[in-house]
Amino acid sequence: MTFGMIVFAVAVVLALGGAAAYVWWRQHQAGGVDVTASHLDSLQAQISQLQRELSRTLSRLEKLEQRASAPARPTPSAEPVAGNGSYNQAIQLVRMGLSAVEVAERCGISRSEAELIVSLYRNNSPS
Template identity: 55%
Template sequence: MSIWTIVSLAVSVGTLVALAYLWWRAKRDGESSARLTALHLDHLQQQLSMLQRDMEHLAKSKSLPRPQSKGEDLTSTPYNQAIELVKHGLSAAEVAERCGISRSEAELIVSLYRNNSTS
């Protein structure tokens, strides 16, 4: 065997070893990448589930009526009181003063509810 044959054989074996290592490394990295992708997907699914629960909780809390304190009546809001005063004939200035609302709000209520035959 000549020296060139030995060198050629050594280069061929070295190339085969390098290719085998590269194949093994690519396979291992692919599996590692797949594991990381699966972990990331699981994390995203958990976040999505938490967001869905939060959205359902918010939707339920928005649809529930506002809790009332003892003795509170829905007609006791300044606007409902203003509507009642307008129906009894008070002016916008008197309504604004008694209910603690602005004059423009009182005028709007007067324009909506004075002589309103549907209410």
């Protein structure tokens, strides 16, 4: 490609770009007030929606903070009571030599309960 062809190609690209920019500018000038007003209305609607969502979120956050700072209420325990089959099974598993972690997993009791059972029944023979 010669230097003249390059200059001509650049001039054509610039001319087409300028023409496209002019057409775009004229279209926006003709309806500029309406486009801007509708755009502002749209933005205002979005801002209003965000304000409502923020208000609801803050309300939920305040409720959660109140719950977190409130004194804990005793809840009914879902854990087995003494004499239940889970504890009896745990005692049998401890006597078989299982660890507290294994006992807790198999019997559905807490690890601390399993550790207590291990400490009470590990070396004791059945009576």
